Amino acid sequence: MELKDRLRALRREHGATQEAMAELxxxxxxxxxxxxxxxxxxxxxxxxxxxxxxxxSLDYLAGRSESRERR
Incomplete structure:
Protein backbone atom coordinates (compact mmCIF):
# COMPACT_ATOMS: atom_id res chain seq x y z
CA MET A 1 0.00 0.00 0.00
CA GLU A 2 1.33 3.43 -0.92
CA LEU A 3 1.32 6.65 1.09
CA LYS A 4 -1.71 7.97 -0.82
CA ASP A 5 -3.70 4.84 0.03
CA ARG A 6 -2.64 4.87 3.69
CA LEU A 7 -3.60 8.52 4.07
CA ARG A 8 -7.05 7.99 2.61
CA ALA A 9 -7.69 4.85 4.69
CA LEU A 10 -6.42 6.39 7.95
CA ARG A 11 -8.35 9.61 7.40
CA ARG A 12 -11.58 7.71 6.83
CA GLU A 13 -10.87 5.43 9.79
CA HIS A 14 -10.58 8.52 12.00
CA GLY A 15 -13.70 10.10 10.52
CA ALA A 16 -11.82 13.18 9.32
CA THR A 17 -12.52 15.16 6.19
CA GLN A 18 -9.94 16.30 3.69
CA GLU A 19 -10.73 19.85 4.76
CA ALA A 20 -9.98 19.03 8.40
CA MET A 21 -6.69 17.40 7.44
CA ALA A 22 -5.64 20.41 5.38
CA GLU A 23 -6.47 22.69 8.30
CA LEU A 24 -4.51 20.47 10.72
CA SER A 57 4.92 4.74 12.60
CA LEU A 58 6.52 6.64 9.74
CA ASP A 59 7.28 3.33 8.03
CA TYR A 60 3.63 2.33 8.18
CA LEU A 61 2.48 5.67 6.82
CA ALA A 62 5.00 5.46 3.98
CA GLY A 63 3.90 1.93 3.12
CA ARG A 64 7.20 0.33 4.14
CA SER A 65 5.74 -1.73 6.98
CA GLU A 66 2.47 -3.39 7.89
CA SER A 67 3.02 -2.67 11.59
CA ARG A 68 1.32 0.49 12.83
CA GLU A 69 3.22 0.38 16.11
CA ARG A 70 5.48 3.31 16.88
CA ARG A 71 8.76 2.53 18.58
Missing part, protein backbone atom coordinates in the same frame (compact mmCIF):
# COMPACT_ATOMS: atom_id res chain seq x y z
CA UNK A 25 -1.46 20.72 8.47
CA UNK A 26 -1.89 24.41 7.69
CA UNK A 27 -2.10 23.84 3.95
CA UNK A 28 -4.64 24.43 1.20
CA UNK A 29 -7.29 21.78 0.59
CA UNK A 30 -5.95 21.12 -2.92
CA UNK A 31 -2.47 20.46 -1.49
CA UNK A 32 -3.86 17.81 0.85
CA UNK A 33 -5.95 16.29 -1.93
CA UNK A 34 -2.78 15.98 -4.00
CA UNK A 35 -1.29 13.84 -1.21
CA UNK A 36 -4.23 11.45 -1.47
CA UNK A 37 -4.09 11.47 -5.28
CA UNK A 38 -0.37 10.69 -5.17
CA UNK A 39 0.60 13.72 -7.26
CA UNK A 40 2.60 15.33 -4.43
CA UNK A 41 4.04 14.37 -1.08
CA UNK A 42 4.04 16.04 2.33
CA UNK A 43 7.18 17.78 3.46
CA UNK A 44 9.04 16.27 6.40
CA UNK A 45 7.26 18.41 9.01
CA UNK A 46 3.81 17.48 7.74
CA UNK A 47 4.80 13.84 7.32
CA UNK A 48 5.63 13.79 11.03
CA UNK A 49 2.39 15.58 11.90
CA UNK A 50 0.38 13.01 9.97
CA UNK A 51 2.09 10.09 11.69
CA UNK A 52 1.51 11.72 15.08
CA UNK A 53 -2.13 12.51 14.33
CA UNK A 54 -2.87 8.96 13.21
CA UNK A 55 -0.57 7.50 15.91
CA UNK A 56 1.28 5.28 13.45
Missing amino acids: LGIQLRAYQNYEYGSSFPNYKNFLRLADYFDV
Whole structure:
Protein backbone atom coordinates (compact mmCIF):
# COMPACT_ATOMS: atom_id res chain seq x y z
CA MET A 1 0.00 0.00 0.00
CA GLU A 2 1.33 3.43 -0.92
CA LEU A 3 1.32 6.65 1.09
CA LYS A 4 -1.71 7.97 -0.82
CA ASP A 5 -3.70 4.84 0.03
CA ARG A 6 -2.64 4.87 3.69
CA LEU A 7 -3.60 8.52 4.07
CA ARG A 8 -7.05 7.99 2.61
CA ALA A 9 -7.69 4.85 4.69
CA LEU A 10 -6.42 6.39 7.95
CA ARG A 11 -8.35 9.61 7.40
CA ARG A 12 -11.58 7.71 6.83
CA GLU A 13 -10.87 5.43 9.79
CA HIS A 14 -10.58 8.52 12.00
CA GLY A 15 -13.70 10.10 10.52
CA ALA A 16 -11.82 13.18 9.32
CA THR A 17 -12.52 15.16 6.19
CA GLN A 18 -9.94 16.30 3.69
CA GLU A 19 -10.73 19.85 4.76
CA ALA A 20 -9.98 19.03 8.40
CA MET A 21 -6.69 17.40 7.44
CA ALA A 22 -5.64 20.41 5.38
CA GLU A 23 -6.47 22.69 8.30
CA LEU A 24 -4.51 20.47 10.72
CA LEU A 25 -1.46 20.72 8.47
CA GLY A 26 -1.89 24.41 7.69
CA ILE A 27 -2.10 23.84 3.95
CA GLN A 28 -4.64 24.43 1.20
CA LEU A 29 -7.29 21.78 0.59
CA ARG A 30 -5.95 21.12 -2.92
CA ALA A 31 -2.47 20.46 -1.49
CA TYR A 32 -3.86 17.81 0.85
CA GLN A 33 -5.95 16.29 -1.93
CA ASN A 34 -2.78 15.98 -4.00
CA TYR A 35 -1.29 13.84 -1.21
CA GLU A 36 -4.23 11.45 -1.47
CA TYR A 37 -4.09 11.47 -5.28
CA GLY A 38 -0.37 10.69 -5.17
CA SER A 39 0.60 13.72 -7.26
CA SER A 40 2.60 15.33 -4.43
CA PHE A 41 4.04 14.37 -1.08
CA PRO A 42 4.04 16.04 2.33
CA ASN A 43 7.18 17.78 3.46
CA TYR A 44 9.04 16.27 6.40
CA LYS A 45 7.26 18.41 9.01
CA ASN A 46 3.81 17.48 7.74
CA PHE A 47 4.80 13.84 7.32
CA LEU A 48 5.63 13.79 11.03
CA ARG A 49 2.39 15.58 11.90
CA LEU A 50 0.38 13.01 9.97
CA ALA A 51 2.09 10.09 11.69
CA ASP A 52 1.51 11.72 15.08
CA TYR A 53 -2.13 12.51 14.33
CA PHE A 54 -2.87 8.96 13.21
CA ASP A 55 -0.57 7.50 15.91
CA VAL A 56 1.28 5.28 13.45
CA SER A 57 4.92 4.74 12.60
CA LEU A 58 6.52 6.64 9.74
CA ASP A 59 7.28 3.33 8.03
CA TYR A 60 3.63 2.33 8.18
CA LEU A 61 2.48 5.67 6.82
CA ALA A 62 5.00 5.46 3.98
CA GLY A 63 3.90 1.93 3.12
CA ARG A 64 7.20 0.33 4.14
CA SER A 65 5.74 -1.73 6.98
CA GLU A 66 2.47 -3.39 7.89
CA SER A 67 3.02 -2.67 11.59
CA ARG A 68 1.32 0.49 12.83
CA GLU A 69 3.22 0.38 16.11
CA ARG A 70 5.48 3.31 16.88
CA ARG A 71 8.76 2.53 18.58
